[in-house]
Amino acid sequence: MTKPGGYMGKMLRVDLTKELITEEEPDEAKLKNFVGGTGLGVKLLYDEVPGGIQWSDPRNRIIWTTGPLTGTRAPGSGTYAVATKGPLTNLFVASHANGLFGARLKFAGYDGIIFQGAASRWVYLYIHDGVAELRDAAHLLGRDTWDTEEMLQKEIGEGQVSVSCIGPAGENLVKYACICSDKGHICSTNGCGAVMGSKKLKAIAVHGKAAVPIHDKQRFTAAVKDWHEQNKTTMWGMMIPALGTNGQFSAVHDLGFLPVKNLTANIFPEHARFNADSMRAYYQGKPHPCYACRFTHCHEIELKSGPHKGAIVEESEYEATAAFSSVIGNTDVDAAEWLNNLNDRLGMDAKEQAFLMGLAIECYEKGLITKKDTDGVELTWGNVRAVETMLHKIARRDGFGDVLAEGVMRAAQKIGGDAPKFAVYTHKGNAPHVLDGRGMWNIVFSMAVSDMGSIPCGDMGDVGDLMATIGADWMDPSQAFSAEKVSKGQAITARRGHFIDCLGVCMFVAGVQFTTIAETLSAVTGWDFTWRDCANTGERVMNVMRAFNIRHGHTREHNSISPRLVEAPHEGPAKGISIGPEFDKMVDYYYEGMGWDKAGRPLPETLKRLGLDSIAKDLW
Numbered sequence: 001m002t003k004p005g006g007y008m009g010k011m012l013r014v015d016l017t018k019e020l021i022t023e024e025e026p027d028e029a030k031l032k033n034f035v036g037g038t039g040l041g042v043k044l045l046y047d048e049v050p051g052g053i054q055w056s057d058p059r060n061r062i063i064w065t066t067g068p069l070t071g072t073r074a075p076g077s078g079t080y081a082v083a084t085k086g087p088l089t090n091l092f093v094a095s096h097a098n099g100l101f102g103a104r105l106k107f108a109g110y111d112g113i114i115f116q117g118a119a120s121r122w123v124y125l126y127i128h129d130g131v132a133e134l135r136d137a138a139h140l141l142g143r144d145t146w147d148t149e150e151m152l153q154k155e156i157g158e159g160q161v162s163v164s165c166i167g168p169a170g171e172n173l174v175k176y177a178c179i180c181s182d183k184g185h186i187c188s189t190n191g192c193g194a195v196m197g198s199k200k201l202k203a204i205a206v207h208g209k210a211a212v213p214i215h216d217k218q219r220f221t222a223a224v225k226d227w228h229e230q231n232k233t234t235m236w237g238m239m240i241p242a243l244g245t246n247g248q249f250s251a252v253h254d255l256g257f258l259p260v261k262n263l264t265a266n267i268f269p270e271h272a273r274f275n276a277d278s279m280r281a282y283y284q285g286k287p288h289p290c291y292a293c294r295f296t297h298c299h300e301i302e303l304k305s306g307p308h309k310g311a312i313v314e315e316s317e318y319e320a321t322a323a324f325s326s327v328i329g330n331t332d333v334d335a336a337e338w339l340n341n342l343n344d345r346l347g348m349d350a351k352e353q354a355f356l357m358g359l360a361i362e363c364y365e366k367g368l369i370t371k372k373d374t375d376g377v378e379l380t381w382g383n384v385r386a387v388e389t390m391l392h393k394i395a396r397r398d399g400f401g402d403v404l405a406e407g408v409m410r411a412a413q414k415i416g417g418d419a420p421k422f423a424v425y426t427h428k429g430n431a432p433h434v435l436d437g438r439g440m441w442n443i444v445f446s447m448a449v450s451d452m453g454s455i456p457c458g459d460m461g462d463v464g465d466l467m468a469t470i471g472a473d474w475m476d477p478s479q480a481f482s483a484e485k486v487s488k489g490q491a492i493t494a495r496r497g498h499f500i501d502c503l504g505v506c507m508f509v510a511g512v513q514f515t516t517i518a519e520t521l522s523a524v525t526g527w528d529f530t531w532r533d534c535a536n537t538g539e540r541v542m543n544v545m546r547a548f549n550i551r552h553g554h555t556r557e558h559n560s561i562s563p564r565l566v567e568a569p570h571e572g573p574a575k576g577i578s579i580g581p582e583f584d585k586m587v588d589y590y591y592e593g594m595g596w597d598k599a600g601r602p603l604p605e606t607l608k609r610l611g612l613d614s615i616a617k618d619l620w
Helices: 029-034 037-048 101-106 145-156 190-199 217-231 235-243 245-257 277-282 318-322 333-346 352-367 382-395 402-403 409-416 441-449 484-502 514-525 531-551 582-594 605-608 613-619
Strands: 013-014 019-023 064-065 081-083 094-095 113-118 123-128 131-136 162-166 179-182 186-187 201-207 297-303 312-314
Touching: 013 131, 013 186, 019 131, 019 312, 029 037, 029 312, 029 531, 037 064, 037 081, 037 094, 037 113, 037 484, 037 531, 064 162, 081 101, 081 190, 094 179, 094 190, 101 162, 101 201, 113 582, 123 145, 145 162, 145 179, 145 201, 179 190, 186 190, 186 245, 190 201, 217 235, 217 514, 235 245, 235 277, 245 277, 245 318, 277 297, 312 333, 318 352, 333 352, 333 382, 352 382, 352 409, 382 402, 402 409, 409 484, 441 484, 441 582, 484 582, 514 531, 531 582, 531 613, 605 613
Parallel strands: 013 113, 123 201
Antiparallel strands: 013 019, 064 081, 064 113, 081 094, 094 186, 123 131, 162 179, 162 201, 179 186, 297 312
């Protein structure tokens, strides 16, 4: 049988306890059903991590996966995913990063890596040209993510080395530690870096010269050309190349969902200075493109003022810009860029950090905590020096930093008093994306019901005729606060997003027609994928995620949000509008749209339709 294109045909399995490395050949039927990325990661995790295993248990797996488009000339195809059971939720997480690492992992000869066990010493994995070895990492301990990358590149002595690693936060098991690669490219969600730290795995370094096989090169070239042409007219394609993600900063503010001072306000008068047109004119940065991406929106910039003037950092993405400006009451652009850089280098998720710092400052301002509690740090709005100090303390679990290292929900519980009322989180245990979801119901709702710790990256774009079930007006702005349209729409559009997360491409390039994406996948692999097959794959992935989470204790209560997110905004376009009275009904609509029962359990007929008969037996 001819093997499908797009895959290198080998996975690495690394038993860290035994320091044993073996190779495995992926099953083609599993690849066709789950494709790669998030899909392959959740299937492997479901098969190998039974209920009762905690995130820090050596029996937990942490899995790096690529997709069939990773390392090809498909747009933005340097992407990889990390799947594991994460510490903030103790449930499934899939987190993605772009850059170069995913492509270079395939050039090294592998589609992914499965880690199990826990090492007795700190190690890193070195992979090149079909060879893998564990090396001592003692000399890397305490080093931040940028230093770790640079040290390994120098140590290995090859020009095309990419590194996926943790910083001090991951070493110290901060519950929202992230995994960083190619400097500013982050697998950020749900503490996957802490899982890496629990296994004493500091880094993975990869390079190689293999080529990704393409089934039909002529057909693939035509599909990619069509993809690039369509990208010129998508929402992201018209904004990202010129402005990056900060091109939306002022628009988000004006629409009423910029998060301001831990969601105690909705007006941020200084928003224009953080919008990309102002920032790019100020910095005149240097493009730093990801693999196979024509958008080249990532930039290196030089700070122009303040105590870190002259430092070279990566321009922050929108969420990190908001995290270190409006959320904490900071109006200094250079300070926001420095805090983002520091947070990345220490290895922490900007989403969780945003609402954690917002919580801590609000608690300090309202007297719930004092300088005695914070080790003398004055956590007041706009005090960037205090935030910088606290980032270091969190990453090393020093003093009050040890409280905050537990993440928003648990930190609020430890602080006590009214802190849980101020905290911004979902009841799974993680903070949402850095938006004020009270003014954007589809965001806050999708975060609440997501089974991957975040929301799927590419859920914007057509989904064929699937939306006909809820009506053609589902995208009309007048439906933004419609309980039925928002929730049922999420059940359908997320299928596309979860499929995109299987391919190994960046979300910003994936807003093209679903038929184009299906055509590209078919040309690469040799399989005959239609857009409906793509949607079914995304739905299959969503159901396996939910089944995994139910096995690990998920209940309907997990699909809810904290009191602050239920509050109606006091100002802005969504003033006086609360999702609270509609929320339970929305969950019902979503479950109905997914083919699940009232408890959120996939129905047997849903699972069987998707070819998940064995999971139906597990659940029922």
